[in-house]
Amino acid sequence: MPNSKPCQTSTGCMCTWNPTTGPIKPNRNTAMRMSQLFSQTLREAPADAQSEGFALLVRAGFIRQIAAGIFASLPLGLRALRKIEAILREEMNAIGGQELSMPVVLPADLWKETGRWYTVGAELARLKDRNERDLVLAMTHEEAVGDLVRREVQSYKQLPRLIYHIQTKFRDDPRPRAGLIRVREFSMKDSYSLDSSWEGLDRQYRAHYQAYFNIFRRCGLPVISVKADTGMMGGNLAHEFMYLNPIGEDTIILCEACGYTANRQVARVRKPTPPTEAPLPLEKVHTPRTKTIADLAAFLQIPEARTAKAVFMTASIPTGQEMTDQLVMAIVRGDMELNETKLSNVVNAKELRPATEEEILASGAVPGFASPYGLHDVLVVVDDLIPNSPNLVAGANETDYHLKNVNYGRDYATPLVADITAAGAGDACPECGSLLQAERGVEVGNIFKLGTWFSKALGCTFQDENGENQLVIMGSYGIGLGRLLGCVAEEHHDANGLIWPESIAPYSVHLVLLPGKQNALPQETAEGLYNQLTAASLDVLYDDREENPGVKFNDADLIGIPLRLTVSGRSLENGGVELKLRNRTEREIIPLDAVVSRTQSILAALHAELQAAAVLVDYHE
């Protein structure tokens, strides 16, 4: 702006004057006048807001929903996300991470190379460009990383490396829900470790384990780490970082006595010791109208533990490029439940769903009275407790009949014997035998030893010291930013609004002006403070609006900035500016000349408190 000169229109204004357009309000990135802010607070939350934290984020003007599972971040929300990003970058860089950026739109060819173009369902968004070439919207970036790695990495001298980016992803989830917790479009920090040895992978994995605790604690979010399912990707170890809260979609099994924690998908239990009995002869009994285990146990007057339960599932199992549907009969003891994730892993299934009645009948089984005799084309999987449990009652494969004294080994057998039972509250801890608890949790981060699955699929190799070609050993590590923000809002709020941890608050100081009518002193004081605080590099949100005091205080509470300064005729008469912390009830008057230094020292203390929480944690698998 060649003709610009200092603003001549208002006192203390730092804008420049453009002769053609008039004054242009500066957008000093650290400060904002609320009269200029692009968003408004809402007195009522949208009726369909699904949790308190989410409702407050909407009411306070941080986010707006655009479509199912798709959100816009307003300036306040984006500033909070930017602060989370800064923490992510610090902690990633601290463990040797190098930031880069990978595209959201990827050629389908890459996904065809790994096979995921074929194996991933409709949650992978597919599109075509103008030349009819297939493209995908990245739902994760292993393919993109692999492609880069095979281009860049040739030698063991280029390993290990850690790369990461913060990027948008899209997963066309069949059912987005719970506000920011489960969305379709989201920003994620994902890092990828590249190693020449498994020891190297373990080092980077453990470094992430610690870094993730640092990140969440610096954001003020309490999390626990749990062992997680590694799924189909050939990985051999995964942890999830869980924020325990009823809004969570995952069930966490934990033992207060010894600290065992696991996602219910992989949680083990210490199974009861079955009675030792000699096998008795098979006996067919008439058991009318006993299609459920409860009915059967009641009819025969035996505990459910003396029965065997057959659950029919249909598994999609990859055979080459094709998927084959395979009927699976899973047998667990009658008092236990089937864990579908475990079963899925045992049979190597890509998908697993309850079998239809037709599918069951086609195999020769009778639903409700099924047993593993006389069946065809059925994969039988037996829980590892069954072979030790003698003389169980099982179906006779005939309507209204069951068999007593069924014994695994004598009466039937299968190569697939494994732990396929679900853990639940009240079961015995697999480590110490104490009673397990079950809690709901939100997965805010995960770390995953991928191994060589992607390297193999994409040809990511390097030459080792001996000139031999080896596969790059990979790990992947993710944190969803919006989900993290949503969890922090869930954790830190009260009836009046949000209460941001200092580290991720969109602004550090909320300066409230109550101008009054007597004189211009409050206004001039507030403007002066605004400039002083900004000059001291503090993030200031300045409520210069013409609103009633009640409106301003309520909005301040709603937005939840950690430290509030109020300038009014009354405060000045009392000797200065009123200072109040959002999470405290006390207020105190600070002399004008001490406001900046006092504000700085309080914020520094709040900051130090969060930093101090980022301590070394014990690593346990």
Next chain:
RNA sequence: CGGGGUGUAGCGCAGUUGGCAGCGCACCGCGUUUGGGACGCGGGGGUCGGCGGUUCAAGUCCGCCCACCCCGACCA
């Protein structure tokens, strides 16, 4: 994809037997008020989710579709 629910102003909602589209908050103007969502007066704002049908007349009745929410299935 199955089951249920809701679509009327920016947000929250009412709208009777089919008969001029309403209320509260928010927004604009004027005035009063000024330490916890204050008051008065005057305003602006609608393809009643969409398309089709019945009817003299449809927010309202019928059909189809769409969107959003909840439960389930699903979730590298």
